[in-house]
Amino acid sequence: MNSVCRRLKPAVLGTVAAAAVLITASLPAEADPGFDRFVRGFWPKAQAAGVSAQTYNAVFTGMQPDDDTLRLMSKQSEFVKPIWEYLDSAVSDTRVEKGREMLREYGAVLQQIEARYGVDREAVLAIWGMETNYGGFMGKHNVIQALATLAYAAPRRKSFWEKELVTALGVVQAGHVRFQDMEGSWAGAMGHTQFMPSSWKAYAADYNGDGRRDIWTSIPDALASTANYLNKHGWQTGKTWGYEVKLPAGFDYHLADGDKTLSLGEWGRYGIRRSNGKDFPRPSDNAILVLPAGASGPAFLMLKNFYVIKRYNNATAYALAVGHLADRLIGGGPLEGDWSREHLPLSRSETAEMQALLNRHGFSVGTADGKIGPATRRGIRAYQKSRGMIPDGYASVVLLARLKLDG
Structure with a gap:
């Protein structure tokens, strides 16, 4: 008796035995035997999470590792993209103009989402633009195949990938998306706003009330899910993400340690002013001084919402791009400060x-x-x-x- 069947109750032995035979019979001649063993051995974890033999077999029959995922997971990111190049692409004029079109097209939906979740519409829209260029590219990998590949072959975080795989199987079984339509990135991020399965489980929203939380084909569901995520992580309604600022001559750069929190009014007493010359609208708001490229680039006072965005993607460049794109979508201009582009980051x-x-x-x-x-x-x-x-x-x-x- 094979390893799958040994752990199952007698009532389901026949069904799962048939499934295991079907999986084996359907494998191509160049099948990876290690992946085949992984599929067989993973069944008890999926079953314990409520995945049926029917779903498991339908998903895994004939599946092989995703070659692109195998290639990308082993690729060492030796070089760092300078933040100014990242921003040039992320907040391009083309993306800003497309975002303004989406703001008009989905204005009523975004207004309702803002009212329901208390998250400013331009922030939700900016994340959509950053993640998939407003749905223009959501990834071409089958999410379950990519996650199974990572759970099978990734040298690190095996338990994480296994958890995400089980959750993804549950999404398919519950009927929120068809297996063949479950597309995403090589690392399993899914849909218009690129949720990992565990984030989908915790935060995805059914905006239109059809019983499905469909972040793949329902743009309102995807945008509502993003707003719900930001709301649950502490978004402060009606407040911005941060301010570009100018530092005075002789400024003590030890204060820009990425941790020191002061009110905007207190930062002002150190001689820090907004780059556009305007006053801070709420001097009591707390902020952290961030210099993404040190003294050779623009400076920012980051508020709570900046760090909420970082919960979506824990990178300063990403959160800055989302915040800046959000501002541009509602009429803001380019950053005031210049980047000294010879100060390249280190690999x-x-x-x-x-x-x-x-x-x-x-x-x-x-x-x-x-x-x-x-x-x-x-x-x-x-x-x-x-x-x-x-x-x-x-x-x-x-x-x-x-x-x-x-x-």
Whole structure:
């Protein structure tokens, strides 16, 4: 008796045995035997979560690993895209104009969603634009195949991928989407606004009341789901994400540590002003000073909603792009500050080299692992201060070149 059947109750042995035979019989000649074993061995977890043998067989019969997922999961991201290049693409004039068209087309829906969830419509629309270019590209991978590939072959986070796979199977079984229509990214993010299955389970919304939470073909469902997600993570209605600001001459860059929280009024007492010259509308709002490219680029005071956006995608560049796109959609202009584009960010190997040089010069940052954390930023600041540089803690090719000159 095979490994699937040994764990099942007698009442379902026949059905699952037939399913297992069908899966085996349908595999192509070039089948991956390891993946076949994974499919058989994963059945008890799916069954325990309420997935039926009928659904399991219908989904997995003839399935093989997703070659593109295999390729992408093993690709090392050695180079970092500069934030200014990211923003040039993410908040392009084309995307802004398309977003304004969508704002007009779905204005009534977005108005109702804003009223229902308390999340500003332009923020919801900006996430849609960022994630799939307003539905223009939602990914061409079957989500269950991609997640099964990751659960089978990914060297890390196996339990995470297995959990997402079980949840995705449950979505199909409940009839929210057909298996063949369940398209998304190579890593399993789904639909118009790219939810992982676990996020879909927790936050997806049925806007039109048809009993399905369809983020793949129902734009209102997808937008409502995004608003619900932001609402549940603490979105503050009617408040912005942050403000572009100007720093005064002689500013203490140690205050821009990414953690220090002060009210806008208190930041103002340090000489910080909005780039457009206007006053802060609510001086009591708390904010954190963020310099995405150090002193060589624009500065921002980020409010609570910025960090709510980061719950959607935990990257400063992403959250800044969403916030800026949202502003542009309702008539805001480009950023005021310029990026000093020669201050390119470091790749991971370059970061490790920088850390080794800082350690060699007596600015201890710990292990040279290529990851920038608080210790590395403190070491950079100390080094910069010792050399008469602005101590902004920003790691760039310019900083690395200076370290190399020091020997």
